[in-house]
Amino acid sequence: xxxxxxxxxxxxxxxxxxxxxxxxxxxxxxxxxxxxxxxxxxxxxxxxxxxxxxxxxxxxxxxxxxxxxxxxxxxxxxxxxxxxxxxxxxxxxxxxxxxxxxxxxxxxxxxxxxxxxxxxxxxxxxxxxxxxxxxxxxxxxxxxxxxxxxxxxxxxxxxxxxxxxxxxxxxxxxxxxxxxxxxxxxxxxxxxxxxxxxxxxxxxxxxxxxxxxxxxxxxxxxxxxxxxxxxxxxxxxxxxxxxxxxxxxxxxxxxxxxxxxxxxxxxxxxxxxxxxxxxxxxxxxxxxxxxxxxxxxxxxxxxxxxxxxxxxxxxxxxxxxxxxxxxxxxxxxxxxxxxxxxxxxxxxxxxxxxxxxxxxxxxxxxxxxxxxxxxxxxxxxxxxxxxxxxxxxxxxxxxxxxxxxxxxxxxxxxxxxxxxxxxxxxxxxxxxxxxxxxxxxxxxxxxxxxxxxxxxxxxxxxxxxxxxxxxxxxxxxxxx
Amino acid sequence: xxxxxxxxxxxxxxxxxxxxxxxxxxxxxxxxxxxxxxxxxxxxxxxxxxxxxxxxxxxxxxxxxxxxxxxxxxxxxxxxxxxxxxxxxxxxxxxxxxxxxx
Numbered sequence: 001x002x003x004x005x006x007x008x009x010x011x012x013x014x015x016x017x018x019x020x021x022x023x024x025x026x027x028x029x030x031x032x033x034x035x036x037x038x039x040x041x042x043x044x045x046x047x048x049x050x051x052x053x054x055x056x057x058x059x060x061x062x063x064x065x066x067x068x069x070x071x072x073x074x075x076x077x078x079x080x081x082x083x084x085x086x087x088x089x090x091x092x093x094x095x096x097x098x099x100x101x102x103x104x105x106x107x108x109x110x111x112x113x114x115x116x117x118x119x120x121x122x123x124x125x126x127x128x129x130x131x132x133x134x135x136x137x138x139x140x141x142x143x144x145x146x147x148x149x150x151x152x153x154x155x156x157x158x159x160x161x162x163x164x165x166x167x168x169x170x171x172x173x174x175x176x177x178x179x180x181x182x183x184x185x186x187x188x189x190x191x192x193x194x195x196x197x198x199x200x201x202x203x204x205x206x207x208x209x210x211x212x213x214x215x216x217x218x219x220x221x222x223x224x225x226x227x228x229x230x231x232x233x234x235x236x237x238x239x240x241x242x243x244x245x246x247x248x249x250x251x252x253x254x255x256x257x258x259x260x261x262x263x264x265x266x267x268x269x270x271x272x273x274x275x276x277x278x279x280x281x282x283x284x285x286x287x288x289x290x291x292x293x294x295x296x297x298x299x300x301x302x303x304x305x306x307x308x309x310x311x312x313x314x315x316x317x318x319x320x321x322x323x324x325x326x327x328x329x330x331x332x333x334x335x336x337x338x339x340x341x342x343x344x345x346x347x348x349x350x351x352x353x354x355x356x357x358x359x360x361x362x363x364x365x366x367x368x369x370x371x372x373x374x375x376x377x378x379x380x381x382x383x384x385x386x387x388x389x390x391x392x393x394x395x396x397x398x399x400x401x402x403x404x405x406x407x408x409x410x411x412x413x414x415x416x417x418x419x420x421x422x423x424x425x426x427x428x429x430x431x432x433x434x435x436x437x438x439x440x441x442x443x444x445x446x447x448x449x450x451x452x453x454x455x456x457x458x459x460x461x462x463x464x465x466x467x468x469x470x471x472x473x474x475x476x477x478x479x480x
Numbered sequence: 481x482x483x484x485x486x487x488x489x490x491x492x493x494x495x496x497x498x499x500x501x502x503x504x505x506x507x508x509x510x511x512x513x514x515x516x517x518x519x520x521x522x523x524x525x526x527x528x529x530x531x532x533x534x535x536x537x538x539x540x541x542x543x544x545x546x547x548x549x550x551x552x553x554x555x556x557x558x559x560x561x562x563x564x565x566x567x568x569x570x571x572x573x574x575x576x577x578x579x580x581x582x
Binding site for chain 1 (some may be wrong): 484487498503512517518519521524528529532534535536538539540541549550551552555557558561563564566568569570572575577
């Protein structure tokens with residue numbers, strides 16, 4: 001009866017993962033979807049602790065298990081609740097790494113278990129048949145879980161470091177070759193152990209751990225910070241596969257379901273994120289900004305003269321406009337000016353100006369960054385237009401106010417094949433009557449390139465920190 | 481060749497689950513608006529924390545004297561819990577921002 005109850009728990013868990021994930025793909029049901037999946041996970045975990053049986057033996061060491069659960073819950077909750085909204089992607093990466101490490105550790109323990117009763121001499125005399133010996137397949141699964149888990153762990157740690165600025169981009173010549181060699185060596189050693197079962201197997205095993213960790217590090221190190229969300233999504237699906245390996249190992253259906261679901265969904269999500277940036281995955285993984293910058297340098301900045309606009313003029317042109325579109329960018333997030341922005345929006349609307357927001361899919365540091373930022377400031381989410389919708393409205397827009405966004409409004413993406421952002425769809429702000437750009441200085445944005453938009457006749461610059469500039473602008477608008 | 485077929489036949493339920501889950505995963509992600517990419521990634525992150533079940537099993541089966549298995553198992557459960565709890569809480573925080581305001 002108990003074993004059947006456990007089967008039911010796992011079935012329930014699997015269903016909640018699927019339903020929860022489905023609900024997460026819709027803004028209205030997303031929050032509940034998360035709760036549904038969490039509930040299923042809870043049931044599966046409790047079921048395992050109290051109902052799991054292997055050859056009639058239940059699980060022991062309850063004291064250890066519960067203390068570990070409590071410690072993990074306390075630390076995890078504190079970390080997740082305390083961190084700033086802008087640090088969310090790094091937390092996703094950090095927790096992903098934890099999952100990968102967990103999978104790797106499971107493999108280590110199971111491997112030691114397997115090696116316990118093993119004698120190289122008898123195996124050699126029985127022939128080397130791979131599939132007919134359970135050991136071979138089990139070993140393969142253990143190695144897969146180990147390698148993928150370790151790569152995911154170290155890669156996620158590096159991604160975490162990059163996103164909170166502790167680790168800089170680092171690329172060296174021939175590193176892709178070196179990384180490929182590391183990978184091949186890793187696979188070769190694993191295959192060697194499975195087939196030949198040498199005496200020094202434990203040594204080789206630790207070598208695999210080391211090589212995997214190294215691979216993960218070198219895999220993520222050269223990739224630029226703006227591409228991190230894509231990498232994290234990829235590593236996310238890796239950890240899913242590592243979890244699935246655990247499922248194979250224990251013939252555990254809920255681990256298998258959850259693992260493969262995340263592996264597949266994560267992979268597709270990664271490709272979708274790449275599509276939104278109009279870059280291929282391989283392009284992202286090769287750390288393209290490292291290569292692209294040289295080309296951009298050679299093409300040379302055309303530069304030119306730019307116009308500045310005074311606060312009072314900006315206030316006037318916006319207050320008497322029919323329609324204003326605000327383009328938020330990373331600068332808005334850095335200045336934490338989203339609340340003032342909302343104030344400005346409300347003040348303008350009170351004057352009869354229609355105000356909307358144009359959200360580029362990769363504005364800020366992660367997809368949805370701007371949405372989260374503006375939602376935090378209580379901006380109604382009907383006012384946030386996705387790029388395609390926004391682009392249709394620019395021609396009927398009087399004033400575009402760009403707040404700390406740069407690359408997402410750079411026309412070079414359409415016109416300059418040598419630009420590193422060439423091909424990326426952008427917000428077509430030049431179709432509006434006026435463009436006002438708020439930045440701290442003329443320094444380039446994330447892609448490190450010049451933006452011809454700033455020198456066009458319809459554009460004027462409004463320099464200053466977004467928060468201060470908006471506060472001053474708001475004061476001016478109120479006095480009209 | 482025969483051995484491969486034998487292996488798949490012996491584990492056919494798992495083969496079906498893997499294949500079906502791949503299709504389900506792809507179907508679900510099909511029409512996600514880009515604004516939800518990050519919360520979705522975070523939710524998926526929490527779900528793969530199901531690997532903690534393996535850690536619990538390993539920990540639960542470790543014998544009294546096996547210090548290394550106990551310590552590593554302990555660590556593994558903590559890491560798995562961090563993934564699960566941290567993952568779901570972070571996702572919830574991201575989604576808090578999508579509450580409809582009156």
